Amino acid sequence: MAEYWDIYDRDRNLTGRTIRRGDPFQEGEYYVCCDFWVMNSAGQFLISRRHPAKKRGGLWEFGGGGVLAGETTLQAVIREVGEELGLRVTEKEPRLLATYANKNYFLDVFLIRKDARISDLRLQPEEVTEAKWVTEEELFRMMDSGEFIHSDAVRFQLYRHLI
Secondary structure, eight states, X not given: OXXXXXXXXXXXXXXXXXXXXXXXXXXXXXXXXXEEEEEOTXXXXXXXXXXXXXXXXXXXXXXXXXXXXXXXHHHHHHHHHHHHHOOOXXXXXXXEEEEEEETTEEEEEEEEEOOOOGGGOOOOTTTEEEEEXXXXXXXXXXXXXXXXXXXXXXXXXXXXXXX
């Protein structure tokens, strides 16, 4: 099923136009996406490994995705956490940390403080092959070794002080 995204201008105002994911953007058009960082009470981060068939397959990442037409980023985060990890999140749990603007998109980074057992997760098989909790030190080691997606690592280093 095709995904459709709302189009925004450079000031993040809705333009009233939507496009299908994968279609080209016109000059000055932007879409909105989100990242979510799940952190447990022990200070560990929940990361997942991308399916090998996906772009950057086999690498570890924080979750996230595109905000569908008509959605808010909060709604998208709740949907993405549920789809990718099978983890239920209420509207009160995600906290917006920062907005990252790049090329033709705005990316809202959310922190979710939640305890969950890996065995209770229901991974989306076409997206995620495994998940695990890691300490910040383990996360930085994975970033240094190239096991973690570079763009996620950049944002984590930019915004981790906001946690």
